[in-house]
Amino acid sequence: MTKPKTPARTEEAERLETLAAIEKKLLWLASWTIHHANHLRPARDRLKVGGHQASCASVATIMTALFFEIMRPGDRIAVKPHASPIYHAAMYLLGRQTRERLERFRSLGGAQSYPSRTKDATGVDFSTGSVGLGAAMSLFASLTQDYVRLHDMVPAEQPDGRMIAIVGDAELDEGNVYEAMLEGWKYDVRNVWWVIDYNRQSLDRVVPEQLFEKIESFFSAVGWRVVTVKYGKKLQRAFARAGGEALREWIDACPNDLYAALTFKGGQAWRVHLESDLGRNAAIREILESHDDAALASLMTNLGGHDMEAMLEAFRSVDTDLPHCFIAYTVKGWGLPLAGHKDNHSGLMTPEQMGVLQEAMGVPAGAEWEPHAGLDVEPARFDAFLAQIPYQRRVERHETAALPVPSVLPAGRRTASASTQEVFGRIMGELARSEEEMASRIVTTSPDVSVSTSLGGWVTRRHVFSRKEHEDVFRANQVPSPTQWRQSLKGQHLELGIAENNLFLNLASLGLSHELFGARLLPVGTLYDPFIARGLDALTYACYQDARFLLVATPSGVSLAPEGGAHQSIGTPLIGMSQPGLTSYEPAFGDEVAVIMRWAFEHMQKPDGGSAYMRLSTRAIEQPEREMDADLERRVLRGGYWLHEPQPGCALAIAVTGVVVSEAQAALGALHEDMPEAGLLVVTSAEQLHADWRARGSASYAAGLLAPLAPGAGLVTVLDGHPATLSWLGGVRGHRVWPLGVDRFGQSADVQDIYRVMRLDADAILDACARACLQR
Incomplete structure (x- = not known):
């Protein structure tokens, strides 16, 4: 039985x-x-x-x-x-x-x-x-x-x-x-x-x-x-039979292309090759004889x-x-x-x-x-x-509440001269001191450039994440250093090797934590601006998944002067403009940095929000003495504002993005000797202006900004990046554009020389203004 x-x-x-x-x-x-x-x-x-x-x-x-x-x-x-x-x-x-x-x-x-x-x-x-x-x-x-x-x-x-x-x-x-x-x-x-x-x-x-x-x-x-x-299991049983070891050795030694070809041809082809190579083995013949062609093909492909x-x-x-x-x-x-x-x-x-x-x-x-x-x-x-x-x-998407963001981000002591990167570092350092819940959910990450992108203060106070506790050996041995590198389970910085793909994949995973694991994080990633291109595939991948993070790319442009052409970015402003799911800003002054960061921390938590990209500079420039009131804040976030208002019917204006605002101001000062009515427009986000213009045309914010200019007025645009970033402004109200920017590789130099070579200095801006006036 x-x-x-x-x-x-x-x-x-x-x-x-x-x-x-x-x-x-x-x-x-x-x-x-x-x-x-x-x-x-x-x-x-x-x-x-x-x-x-x-x-x-x-x-x-x-x-x-x-x-x-x-x-x-x-x-x-x-x-x-x-x-x-x-x-x-x-x-x-x-x-x-x-x-x-x-x-x-x-x-x-x-x-x-x-x-x-x-x-x-x-x-x-x-x-x-x-x-x-x-x-x-x-x-x-x-x-x-x-x-x-x-x-x-x-x-x-x-x-x-x-x-x-x-x-x-x-x-x-x-x-x-x-x-x-x-x-x-x-x-x-x-x-x-x-x-x-x-x-x-x-x-x-x-x-x-x-x-x-x-x-x-x-x-x-x-x-x-x-x-x-x-x-x-079928092949395993065949291997256990008499002669099975010889069959295993034959399959193991079979070249991949031959195995694939025999698989396509079927049982008869398998039989011919096995008989040719192993036919003298009686046990193998018994295996072959006990399988018809279909069964033999099934056996030989039973991987x-x-x-x-x-x-x-x-x-x-x-x-x-x-x-x-x-x-x-x-x-x-x-x-x-x-x-x-x-x-x-x-x-x-x-x-x-x-x-x-x-x-x-x-x-x-x-x-x-x-x-x-x-x-x-x-x-x-x-x-x-x-x-x-x-x-x-399974829970496909966790529902996670947004974290409150302070109405004003702490920026530390204001100085007469500062770089946007420096101000970013101060803000992160002050957030590291903060008891706000938001600060406990910020996690930073960088591909081995944390200190050189001004995250040192944050890392010193919030530490590096690690499964193993490890004190800063230099500090323990009383070696002076402004940055402490303590590792702990509760650290809030993920230090990566020099691999930008890893940076963006890490930001992608951190930026989806609220949906994947039910824990809201506010990721901030830093890298050198030119190396966005090295990880662009992974950045696109992160945005395509709707991951939420703040990307801080610094230093940028030829303003990194002595570092040379290999580290001087050109097309990254256009990457920022064209990348879906990533809103780009390039602040000119430090107080704008705080406004943009606060907006970014809120934006990345909204259901219809996304990620943000700030392009910063290490070059210190003179800071304006002003209060960031609600109206100016709104204009900064919408994409631009008049630093010097043009008079109605003005025939000429300068539009500038980022750190070359100093050169634009110098040029405007000289221009005012003959044209006191000329204005200076600071564009904080070409992307925001452009998107709004495409959506609303003549009713757009950009159209309103340029309304004081006379029809056909000259508009000189300038930034430390590709000139196409701003040259489209001429299409908003039909103004003649004279675009200045960087469209070729740089070289090692000081700022004055590299700006002169790249036609970004005050003289180049004045030359463009003169040509604009002559062509009216």
């Missing part, structure tokens, strides 16, 4: 059976979604829609295991960009995605081409798209989770979640991945899982052999546990990443919060006729191939979108299973 199965075994077997049905359904829905978008939906522009059927297929098992079994409510996940359709299919089964949005995949109002936190309505945790950034984002999210936990900002009963990333193996070619891993090692990050979809194919080729050995060594070197899931039991075993084996890398061997295009072909990355199944797949899946015609169509388990059991999985209990 057959011994009955134990209840536990029966429950696990049913669980695996249901998961297999989900896996099959996800593969079908992802494939159909892409097919429908490319072959069935009308195409007005006749462009290929795309959608990466092969890339979805390779992660079908991984996605099923994570979303429908392994993930807990507190876990967050970044799904590799090319797996977007299968992610949307999973959300569809879970009731978080609609059929209508699937039908409109990659079209207006439909599911996005790559998972988007802001454009998709499915609760995406981390946007992906630019490869490598999603993985690194999960690491910095773990660091943020550690930060809010160790600062007692979340309830003690709120469990730590695992920050998970499903990563295509080609994403590991991106250098930012390794920069992030090194930073994670420095901060001893925990609860990070990266699942590598190791299909050994990139967009254009099959990757070199033994890449996994390098991957493993990289991860091990920075303290990660590496779990390799290479073979499925760990496509074996549910093997993947669950790997995930369940984790018994520590140390970061883990799972190298899951997969076949690109698994389960599809595209499997293994080197050109399958952007390949699409033909209608004929799709028909064969539909028949194999058991999906009736007309029922392609039905969740229960073609199921291998009872629909009631299927629905009951989906209802009880832990993922269904």
